[in-house]
Amino acid sequence: MPSDPPSHPPSHPLEARHVLEFPGGYTRSTGPVIGRFLTELRDRRIVGVRTAGARVLVPPLEYDPDTGEAVTGEYVEVGPAGTVQAWAWVSAPRPAHPLDRPFAWATIRLDGADTALVHAVDAGGPKAMRPGMRVRPRWRDRTSGTITDIECFVPEVTMITAPIRTEYRVRPGAALTRFLERIGDGVLLGGRCAGCDQVYVPYRTSCPACGALIEEEREVADTGTVTTFAINNLPDPRAPEVPFVSAYILLDGADIPMIALVGGIPAHEVRQGMRVRAVWVPPEERTMSMADIRWFAPTGEPDADLSAGTPGGGA
């Protein structure tokens, strides 16, 4: 339960603390109807009482509040689940509140009841609250026959999180190993399919067009032409800072473009046809991965003419 607020020393010389508290608390006789309700609560059941008009009042009263007539002696078990009708968020709970963290006061109509009772809902945050939300009581470990035997109501389970994780040890195959070794040397290695006369980069040992074995290694230049590109404006913690340019770059001597980052130039100045060169990280910082190329930056050469049809253009 929340603790009492610290008692502050009087902030004014003529200010004094004054407490009105009947020693031991007031005693209240419940009468038969409220008494039945509280007795059932102690046994972790919630009951209402039926009116002459056949409505079920929860919490029960000795009378029908609409007509003033006495209720019938019929008690009806309701809930324990119910539906939130309206709510107000309490962001700073006071000491007498049922929870010591932010919660909602809500009117809750329990299943089988025709009226709503007021209770606390422990929902985490106001975004979780909505009229129509389904809740159930959270009972205290020890019950004594008071409304606070229900500590609060809590949302029904509508979502679970499923942590799923697979962990692999990844080892590059022979072709990628060969490519990455040369990346470490500052060289972009390709392979030429003899049948198609096409140079693939990164180096690979099978031709995706004809299926033949690629046996000839072929170094390609670290300069090339931007065939096309996107300017990415959606931030992602795993990606470069936005805006960044992801470009298809046809390296000189290659027949298939590769996707890479373009840097060293404002994003909106990147052009199709722009000539670029790889910016390598210093040899001592290389890790034999594509991260060894920081990005591709403009060479300053005149743009290539794409209208004639660049091999692999627009890939």
Next chain:
Amino acid sequence: MGERCAVIGVGQTRYTTKRLDVSIAGLVREAAQRALDDAGLTFADIDAVVVGKAPDLFEGVMMPEAYLADALGGAGKPVMRVHTAGSVGGSTALVGASLIQGGVHDRVLVVAFEKQSESNATWALSTHLPFGASLVVGAGGYFAPHIREYMRRSGAPDHIGALVAVKDRRNALKNPYAHLRIPGIDRAMVESTPMLWEPIRYLETCPSSDGACAIVLASEKAVTGTPAWIHGAAMRSEPLARAGRETVSPQAGKDCAADVYRQAGISDPRRDIDVAEVYVPFSWYEPMWLENLGFAPENEGWKLTEAGSTALDGDIPWNPSGGVLSSNPIGASGLIRFAEAALQVRGMAGEHQVEGAATALGHAYGGGAQFFAMWIVSNRKP
């Protein structure tokens, strides 16, 4: 093409950002039950079930077809799963149809779904292996350069993409199942939204949706209700990394269209087809696919869009349902195209019905525009 096959039932869920009120099984059952109701059948009448969805990493449920087999009434029956990336919904319909065309079964339930709210598609599509350089570009970042290249080659004016975005979202207002509803959308609104992956603006891209779509396919002797007859069915694929690959207008798409048109006896798609539901997840893919599918000469697809030919009241309406731009439960998006094509020729498309539609194209593509699936359906028996 083997035995005759018809769509006799279609069921969809109302597409939305988050269907938090149902499990994955509940979601697919909702679509399946509606398709069965449409056909006047029950699960007991079904011979086999074909399930399609995009990568398992989207929901983190490996082999969801195994989990869903009994939820879809598949106990004791053949159940299989199809996966061809974004085109999977279309491919799933075609695999289902092939079971009937091949004479194996008489009634097949086809269901495709995605519950994108269970994770994040860009995350699921951007799982970078070590040794590469992470750019985390997702689908938008992947397709944006190809759109840019299309714009350069065709000389299309910049506003064509916005026109498609407006047209499809206005159509969506006539479709009770559509996800995005933007009353009053116009070109200025689209053009005022930020560039996500330039040249793709926010309102020129598809939403992330939860949803499922189902169809019931029947052999000729098992037809109940109103059939949409399949006149052509084709799939094609091509390698992603091949020197000289044409990515603006992929050869696999052209080949797939030629095949499906040949089967259906279509010589001029713009003239012979009454309505098309085509996979357009980014607005510029309408003019690009108009060319790839032979509705317009190379570099001139945008002129059809600009002239309003693809509008609901145009001479060749494209995506009267609102298309992928308005609803995108990825794994189901292709099947929705196929199902909407069937609804049109059955005369059951409601407010977005194209009057007198007799022949319709359903189209889907996926991966890096490397997988294609298409069918032609008609209200006439082949």
